[in-house]
Amino acid sequence: MTNPIKYIFLSTVVSYSDFASGLDLFVSQTGSDQANGLSANLEQAGGNGPFQTIERAQQAIRTLKTDRKFTEPVTIHIQSGTYTLSNTLYFDERDSGTPSKKIHWLGENGPVLISGGITLQNCKHEISTIWSCKTENTGLDNIKYNAATRKHGNIPGFDLFVGQQRLTLARWPNTDWAHIKTPHDKQTTFSSFEKLPEINKNDLNNAQAHIFSGNDWFDEYIGISSIEQGQITLATKVKYPLASGRRYYLQNIQSELDSPGEWFYDQPNNTIKFIPPNNSTQNLITAAKLKNLAIIKNVNNIDFSNLTFSHSTDIAITINDSNHITIDHFEFSHTGAKAIEAKNSNNLVFSNSHVYDTGEGGIYISGGNRNTLESGNNIVHNNHIHDFGNILMTYTPAIEIAGVGARITHNLVEQSPGGGILINGNDHLIEKNEIHNVCEQASDCGAIYSGRDWTYRGNVIKNNSIHDLSGYGLKNVDIANNIINYVRPSNVKGVYLDDGASGFTVIGNILNYAGYAAIFLGGGRDNYIENNVILTESFGLWIDNRWPDYKWSENKKSLTTMPYRNRTWSNKYPKLSEPMHNETWPEGNNLQRNIIVSTNAKNSAFRYILPKNSNYFNQNLVWGDLGQINVDYIILDENTRHNSATWQGWVEKGLENNSVFADPCLKITGNQVSFCPQSPVSNINFKPLPTDIGIIK
Structure with missing residues (x-):
């Protein structure tokens, strides 16, 4: 494989040592499906030697089970070479392992390409x-x-x-x-x-x-x-x-x-x-020929590593109703749609892999139970995903999650026409990822996006580095004078919590020129925005109450589909079941200990459309590199507004408490932030950020 990412030993990620003992089967292009598969080299006499096809090795495992000889873990060693599939690989319950007898498909001794092309x-x-x-x-x-x-x-x-x-x-x-x-x-x-x-x-x-x-x-x-x-x-x-x-x-x-x-x-x-x-x-x-390269359904305790899947006309691998599956050290490329789509599956790990040149997105994964809030415990860790969305450009992110309890950690997402990470569901962790140069052909687009549902609560966006976002969009059109003007930068956001997204925690992120608005709250409630570092030439923070004819009925409809008043939900998300003062206002949001530095003295760095009561601003450190910093605001319960108010004028409105206007004396190098010794960051109780954000090499 060309993937440069080295293997990371984690308790949640498969280790090669797990397969040190057990039955070994071999597959090689120079093998024979009439051989017994028990050695890497084919003997001239007798049946000892590798199989020639993956399908034959699969059948050998099924036969072990039929003959009740499946008594130990099995590793299928696929030797270097190109394996062109005539048909999609189908894995079902007959291909499952057990917790103590896992089945591991392992590419070795060089690149192993599994192709659906001709x-x-x-x-x-x-x-x-x-x-x-x-x-x-x-x-x-x-x-x-x-x-x-x-x-x-x-x-x-x-x-x-x-x-x-x-x-x-x-x-x-x-x-x-x-x-x-x-x-x-x-x-x-x-x-x-x-x-x-x-x-x-x-x-x-x-x-x-x-x-x-x-x-x-x-x-x-x-x-x-x-x-x-x-x-x-x-x-x-x-x-x-x-x-x-x-x-x-x-x-x-x-x-x-x-x-x-x-x-x-x-x-x-x-x-x-x-x-x-x-x-x-x-x-x-x-020419890509097969629609899918592998379909995995009703399978448990099976692992794949060191393989390259390429040339599908649709999704390379689909997974349904399966558990305890690891896909590690893979390369996915040249797909008609996503690399992986996993639905209604739990305890999946996608790790240390390289995904690029996909027709749509990268990885989609759903698991857990939203009614009971039982976690799916799915992990997407340490993958490099880039140049995706080459056919459908928008709403085809590098990583999309749904359900409950996924962990998206240490991934590098870059170079795409559309968004980076899309969040649906509850209690997901998005941590220590690096995202840059996404939304390159889109406007009103986000590096990390969620929205349109009050019940998507408990999600944490933590310690990510989001930088160099521009977007691309129509600025003005005057057909009579033959003017059509598209521009970049356009309207792209770093963390985009859209249309009522609520109950999110956005903490410890570095947003370095992360678009038109670094953190955007579109009418959401009960969000915690803390300890972030924002360097911007546009808006650092934006909160609004949506437009007058926004259809809040959609949010209400989704609310009725969830048992949000039962004990499990009300204990975990008590504010969701509390009465709303005004369902169309952004209420209950906390913004504190953030550092915001503006490099544009001409435009406002903040836009707030919110009520004076219930939202909490505290101990933020604000600075304008080129002078005064401005705030656009509308106070809904006072019906007052001001465009480009001074920072001091905003503070006098009484919403901002214990905040400081001073130079934080910071430096952003790659995915790390440092402060000079005289920095006033200690005055706002700012917590140091980790130094291991991004992909682990």
Whole structure:
């Protein structure tokens, strides 16, 4: 594997020493499925030697159980090489171990690649820079597009790769985006701001638009019905109303195959056409073929390590209704969707792995029981996840958790068009992760995001480093004067607690130029924001009460689905069952011992829309590197407001207590914060931050 992360010995993460004894089986490309699998080398005479396929080793374990000979742990040693799957690997209850007899699938003696792709052999230089590969008898014509809520159309159901690079379906424009000029209705038809290319009508049958129809935080793919006189009609309706200036591009158009890194599948003629990246064909040409590489269901006590999974048309590994599974030292790449999706499963560990070039997100995991608040005890630890969301850009985070009691620790998340970590559920711990350069193609986006549910309580966001966020979004549009202006930075947040997110603890984080608002509370309640270090040129802290027509009915609806008044819930979250003074106001929030340094003297560093009573500000240390620091505020129960009030003017309102306006004399180096000896941080009882934030190498 190319993953540089070294193995970390933790009590919660599998150790190779656990498999020092027991039965050893071997798999090798040079083996034979007629061998007995008991040695790494195939003997010329007799049946002693490795199996050739993973499926044969799997069958051997099942036979042990059938014959009642499964009496000790089993380790399957998969030798270095590429194992191309003809079919998805299915693991079920027959493949389970026990707590004392675990089954361990181990790659060793070099990289072990498990691929769902096929290497195209019959390729030649055709005309100009275009190459072609014949696809008869490859089965590619039988692969259907994985249509979904946000993916419609008639494009190929597989992706093409040259070496390590994912190719792009032939598209217009070749780079960047085109833009909507004028919508002709709300959901299907619009004119283009840029002049459209001449496209043969036959090419439109399979063409597709990738579009942000009405905002910068939701993208989708829609088929094309027609293009006439500069007007595009989509085959199905977009989710959000079409708006002038919004982004789109067209793809899967054979006549637009004109740029390095583009490809087109001419299915009637059984031919893939492509222009190699950098016009080089020295690397393997691979088409992803299998939808999933492995499906694990109703399995317990099984571990996988030192394996590379690559080239799936959808999710690489799906896990359902399983327990005590470890996936360690993996590499996932070139997937059509996520690397891993685990549902309704507990005691899972995903650790020390490298995830990149996914079509959607990285890891999704749900477990535990929200009704009883029983923890799923799932762990995502010390993974490097980057360059994800290459197909669906938004709402496809590196890590998404649901249920109860997941721990997300020491991961490095970087380089993506959309958000980093998405939190659903209760009692999750997000600790010592580093997140940067996410939301690169989105606005109204968060590095760590949760929201729209009052019952998502007990979540802790602790000691993370979030830095270098910019975002990308529409600033202004004036069609009459031919102006469409997209900018970065745009509206991206570091910790984004949206639409009533409540009961969160955000403590000890370093937010170093972490977007438009470092910590954002959108109408939430009972949140604790403590001991954070914020360096910003925009807003350090933002609290509001949402907009006038926000649908609080959605929060009320989710509240009724949870037993929040029973003893378990009321003991753990007593404030949730208490009467609200005003359900549309942010109440009960505590902000204390935070350090906020603004590097922009022209704009306010704080925006507060809240009642004077119930929110608590105490012992914060505030400083403006370039002079005075300002506050925008609206006090809801007094009906008073002020834009760009001075810090002193804000303090005089009586909400901020024992806070200090002084230079903290701090330095942020990587994921660490240091203070000079004369720093006044001791005056606010600031607690030192750990020095081991981020990935452990």
